[in-house]
Amino acid sequence: MGRADARQNREAVLRAAAKLFAEDGPEVSLARIAQRAGVGAGTVYRHFPSKEILIEALLARHLDGLVDLSDQWAARAAPGDALFGFLLEVIEKWVGRRHVCDALTADRSWPHAMLAAAAERFGEALERLLRNAEQAGAVRPDVRPEDLTALAVGAAALSSAHPNRARGMRLTRLLLDGLRAPSVTEVAPFRDVSRPVGHESAGRGRQHCRECGAALRVRGTGRPARYCGPTCRQRARRRRIAD
Amino acid sequence: MGRADARQNREAVLRAAAKLFAEDGPEVSLARIAQRAGVGAGTVYRHFPSKEILIEALLARHLDGLVDLSDQWAARAAPGDALFGFLLEVIEKWVGRRHVCDALTADRSWPHAMLAAAAERFGEALERLLRNAEQAGAVRPDVRPEDLTALAVGAAALSSAHPNRARGMRLTRLLLDGLRAPSVTEVAPFRDVSRPVGHESAGRGRQHCRECGAALRVRGTGRPARYCGPTCRQRARRRRIAD
DNA sequence: GGACAACCGGGGTGATCATCCCGCATCGTG
DNA sequence: CACGATGCGGGATGATCACCCCGGTTGTCC
Numbered sequence: 001m002g003r004a005d006a007r008q009n010r011e012a013v014l015r016a017a018a019k020l021f022a023e024d025g026p027e028v029s030l031a032r033i034a035q036r037a038g039v040g041a042g043t044v045y046r047h048f049p050s051k052e053i054l055i056e057a058l059l060a061r062h063l064d065g066l067v068d069l070s071d072q073w074a075a076r077a078a079p080g081d082a083l084f085g086f087l088l089e090v091i092e093k094w095v096g097r098r099h100v101c102d103a104l105t106a107d108r109s110w111p112h113a114m115l116a117a118a119a120e121r122f123g124e125a126l127e128r129l130l131r132n133a134e135q136a137g138a139v140r141p142d143v144r145p146e147d148l149t150a151l152a153v154g155a156a157a158l159s160s161a162h163p164n165r166a167r168g169m170r171l172t173r174l175l176l177d178g179l180r181a182p183s184v185t186e187v188a189p190f191r192d193v194s195r196p197v198g199h200e201s202a203g204r205g206r207q208h209c210r211e212c213g214a215a216l217r218v219r220g221t222g223r224p225a226r227y228c229g230p231t232c233r234q235r236a237r238r239r240r241i242a243d
Numbered sequence: 244m245g246r247a248d249a250r251q252n253r254e255a256v257l258r259a260a261a262k263l264f265a266e267d268g269p270e271v272s273l274a275r276i277a278q279r280a281g282v283g284a285g286t287v288y289r290h291f292p293s294k295e296i297l298i299e300a301l302l303a304r305h306l307d308g309l310v311d312l313s314d315q316w317a318a319r320a321a322p323g324d325a326l327f328g329f330l331l332e333v334i335e336k337w338v339g340r341r342h343v344c345d346a347l348t349a350d351r352s353w354p355h356a357m358l359a360a361a362a363e364r365f366g367e368a369l370e371r372l373l374r375n376a377e378q379a380g381a382v383r384p385d386v387r388p389e390d391l392t393a394l395a396v397g398a399a400a401l402s403s404a405h406p407n408r409a410r411g412m413r414l415t416r417l418l419l420d421g422l423r424a425p426s427v428t429e430v431a432p433f434r435d436v437s438r439p440v441g442h443e444s445a446g447r448g449r450q451h452c453r454e455c456g457a458a459l460r461v462r463g464t465g466r467p468a469r470y471c472g473p474t475c476r477q478r479a480r481r482r483r484i485a486d
Numbered sequence: 487g488g489a490c491a492a493c494c495g496g497g498g499t500g501a502t503c504a505t506c507c508c509g510c511a512t513c514g515t516g
Numbered sequence: 517c518a519c520g521a522t523g524c525g526g527g528a529t530g531a532t533c534a535c536c537c538c539g540g541t542t543g544t545c546c
Contacts (some may be wrong), residue, residue: 030505043523043524147410150406153404154397154400154404156397158400167390168539246542246543277496294535356494356523
């Protein structure tokens with residue numbers, strides 16, 4: 001049903017809007033979206049009776065993409081890896097995209113059913129991944145699905161806020177690792193968990209990259225490395241010069 | 244210098260703007276601010292030649308308040324407690340206040356010197372706390388000041404995004420604890436830190452509150468508790484009924 | 487108490503936007 | 517290919533806002 005050109009235009013509008021929202025946030029004018037899509041303003045308005053509806057359609061489409069992504073991870077990786085790999089990918093997608101995080105943060109009272117349904121599907125996908133990971137013992141048993149959404153939003157904000165992109169993502173990774181179940185062999189029984197230790201280094205040795213904080217491989221011989229690779233070494237050097 | 248009533252009006256405008264920004268974000272109209280402050284729109288404009296300047300003045304004032312706060316913590320607590328206590332308080336202040344986080348996330352290229360100077364002072368205060376905590380061995384040695392800002396922004400976003408406020412703050416606390424230095428007695432030497440363990444519970448026992456995730460006190464006798472208190476038990480019950 | 491400068495209130499102005507609408511172009515069916 | 521329906525373009529409209537200005541008021545200083 002509908003004309004073929006109409007469908008193409010609708011698609012073009014969605015693509016242009018997605019790109020502009022990602023670049024400039026949701027306050028871009030519909031005129032600019034129409035121009036970028038190569039259509040008139042009226043066309044935009046015909047397909048999406050209000051700006052809000054356009055935003056919601058875009059968001060719903062994004063969430064559905066994430067559901068697909070989660071299915072792929074679930075099909076192609078072990079339960080634990082699927083959960084953490086998916087979360088990491090989601091977070092990377094969300095870095096710098098305030099409007100997505102805001103939408104997920106906002107009340108669950110969206111006016112239009114389309115978005116609510118997409119959010120529902122997303123939540124269910126997340127829950128599936130979590131349940132599988134939990135059954136596989138790859139994640140702490142007290143994690144709840146809404147923790148994951150909040151954590152992803154927080155990690156994206158964290159990464160957006162960090163001036164050093166690589167290091168920001170490294171912190172994000174550490175944050176996610178806080179969700180993992182401990183390997184049984186490493187557990188010290190009856191440790192006080194109200195002040196959990198961080199990601200510990202042994203004694204006085206230098207075990208983290210001084211630039212990005214990544215763990216360094218333990219090498220049996222020679223002088224311990226200070227950086228995780230030449231890139232980080234150079235970055236650190238530039239920083240030293242700049243200071 | 245200047246008239247006394249002018250100073251009072253300026254103060255009233257700042258107070259009203261702070262309250263409205265906190266409630267509705269930075270897109271509130273100047274007219275509403277003026278009304279809330281009990282002055283005319285012209286008065287607002289006389290004291291703050293543009294909306295941007297008003298926002299920056301407000302932000303600078305907020306940051307200066309935080310610097311005071313950090314000094315108080317530094318004076319009244321051990322180095323480690325000062326750092327973590329301060330961060331936690333800052334995060335709680337930032338929950339739900341997108342505009343503050345956005346401002347700190349944005350480029351360091353603010354047009355007006357006042358804000359840049361305030362941000363500078365804030366950064367220095369943070370750095371002092373961090374240095375002291377580090378010297379006291381209370382924090383991982385590879386943490387950098389910009390990590391702290393990013394972490395605070397991320398934690399605030401996390402907490403804002405979590406539907407359960409108490410549980411959100413609990414996650415935030417866990418996140419911060421990731422910064423702490425390990426107690427030496429607990430360190431397992433040469434553990435692979437690239438997959439740090441979370442905040443482990445011993446064996447199969449139930450050691451976290453099922454509602455908010457808080458650590459439960461280990462009790463030697465009787466059946467282990469499931470919730471950290473009656474409030475959480477009731478919240479969990481309500482959730483069960485709602486589902 | 488009086489003069490005067492600094493301040494105040496609130497209506498005006500131009501710009502920007504979401505939204506609407508109508509005359510024209512294009513599609514696709516028979 | 518013809519024709520009716522379906523879409524299209526882009527200017528019109530009304531609302532909102534930041535910002536400006538002027539006639540009247542009120543501190544402040546002597």
